[in-house]
Amino acid sequence: MLGWAALSPPLPLPRGLAPLRGLGRGPLVAVLVFSGTLVPALGFFNVYPMLFSFVADHFQYLASIPLICLGAAACAGLARRLPLPTGRVAAAMLIATLGLLAWRQGHAYADLETLWRDTIAKNPTAWMAHYNLGRLLLDGGRDAEALGCFERTVATNPRHALGYNNWGHLLKREAEAAEGERAARLYELAAEKTALAIEHDRTRDPRIIRNLAEIHMARGDYSAAVAAYERALEAIAGHDAKRGFDRLVPEYTHALVEARRLAAAGGGQSGGP
Numbered sequence: 414m415l416g417w418a419a420l421s422p423p424l425p426l427p428r429g430l431a432p433l434r435g436l437g438r439g440p441l442v443a444v445l446v447f448s449g450t451l452v453p454a455l456g457f458f459n460v461y462p463m464l465f466s467f468v469a470d471h472f473q474y475l476a477s478i479p480l481i482c483l484g485a486a487a488c489a490g491l492a493r494r495l496p497l498p499t500g501r502v503a504a505a506m507l508i509a510t511l512g513l514l515a516w517r518q519g520h521a522y523a524d525l526e527t528l529w530r531d532t533i534a535k536n537p538t539a540w541m542a543h544y545n546l547g548r549l550l551l552d553g554g555r556d557a558e559a560l561g562c563f564e565r566t567v568a569t570n571p572r573h574a575l576g577y578n579n580w581g582h583l584l585k586r587e588a589e590a591a592e593g594e595r596a597a598r599l600y601e602l603a604a605e606k607t608a609l610a611i612e613h614d615r616t617r618d619p620r621i622i623r624n625l626a627e628i629h630m631a632r633g634d635y636s637a638a639v640a641a642y643e644r645a646l647e648a649i650a651g652h653d654a655k656r657g658f659d660r661l662v663p664e665y666t667h668a669l670v671e672a673r674r675l676a677a678a679g680g681g682q683s684g685g686p
Contacts, residue, residue, distance in 0.1 A: 439483060439486065440483060442479070443479040443480055443482065443483035444479075444480075446476075446479040447476050447477065447479050447480050448476075450475055450476035450478075450479075451472070451473055451476040454472035454473070454476075488504075488507070492504065525545075525549055526546065526549055526550075529542045529543075529545050529546035529549065530546065533546065538569045539569070540565075540566050540569040540570035540573060540576070543562050543563075543565045543566040543569065543576075544562065544563070544566040544573065544575065544576055546562050547559045547560075547561075547562030547563045547566060547576075547579060548579070550562060551579060551583070556583055556586065556587070559579070559583060560580065560583045560584075563576050563577075563579045563580040563583065564580065567580065567609075571613075572613045573613070574609075574610045574611075574612075574613040574614035574615075574616075574618075574621065575610070576610075577606045577607065577609040577610035577613065578606075578607060578610035578614075578621050578624060580606045581602075581603045581604070581605075581606035581607035581610060581624065581625075581628065582603075582607075582624060584599050584600075584602050584603035584606060585599075585600065585603040585624075585627070585628050585631060587599050588600045588603060588631070588632075589631065597632065600628060600631060600632035601632075603628045604625060604628045604629065604632070607621065607624050607625040607628060608625060610624075611625060617648045617651060617652070618648070619645040619646070619648040619649045619652075619658055619661060619665070620645075620661070622641055622644050622645040622648055623641070623642070623645045623661075623665060623668075625641045626638045626641030626642045626645060626668065626672070629641055630668075630672060630675075635672050635673075635675040635676035636676045638672040638675075638676075639669065639672045639673050639676055642665055642668055642669035642672055643669060645661075645665050646662065646665055646666065646669065649661060649662060649665070
């Protein structure tokens with residue numbers, strides 16, 4: 414692109430930039446290419462990453478190439494004007510500085526947990542970092558830490574369906590290990606969080622609805638479980654077959670039959686398992 418631009422006719426410079434005429438077209442071309450490449454990430458167009466953030470360092474990675482080339486050319490030109498020993502010392506200092514900065518930043522990428530914790534330290538309101546860290550901790554069996562991450566996820570993004578869903582899942586797991594009134598209260602909270610997940614889930618994922626049904630089953634509210642399983646099956650019917658939710662129909666149907674049996678046997682009211 415820089416080579417193509419070099420063949421273009423000279424562009425008149427504004428009077429204020431006249432002193433830069435001696436530098437040639439390179440700096441102007443570099444700035445124009447940088448600006449043009451950055452346009453899609455400036456908010457004039459909707460791009461997928463903006464679902465998570467309107468600003469990010471990596472939005473300018475591609476656009477920064479012409480400025481990097483310009484900087485390298487400027488350094489090369491400056492080095493030719495310096496005595497050889499001085500130029501070598503300056504180049505060595507520059508390389509050492511860049512190497513040190515890269516080494517220091519590299520520690521943030523040691524593993525996923527380190528990456529997400531570093532992101533949160535720099536941006537405490539980054540709900541995606543809180544959620545991803547929570548999922549990582551949940552998969553590692555660190556439930557108490559994961560619970561805190563999901564709480565902070567929905568605190569920074571109150572419409573995050575999966576944050577509520579995983580919060581409810583952990584509360585259900587905690588309730589299964591509790592007894593008496595504490596277990597009942599935890600099941601109630603789990604149902605509350607999962608219901609919020611369903612409310613904010615724009616995809617109508619039947620698995621989230623199934624999670625609510627399982628909570629109702631665990632707490633002994635079989636009538637509510639029947640309603641939830643029926644709703645999950647309705648959600649599956651409303652999805653395109655390409656989503657693959659049809660494979661869940663036999664499992665959910667079997668669970669619905671069992672919930673109906675228990676409800677008919679007199680377990681239709683809320684209560685402990």
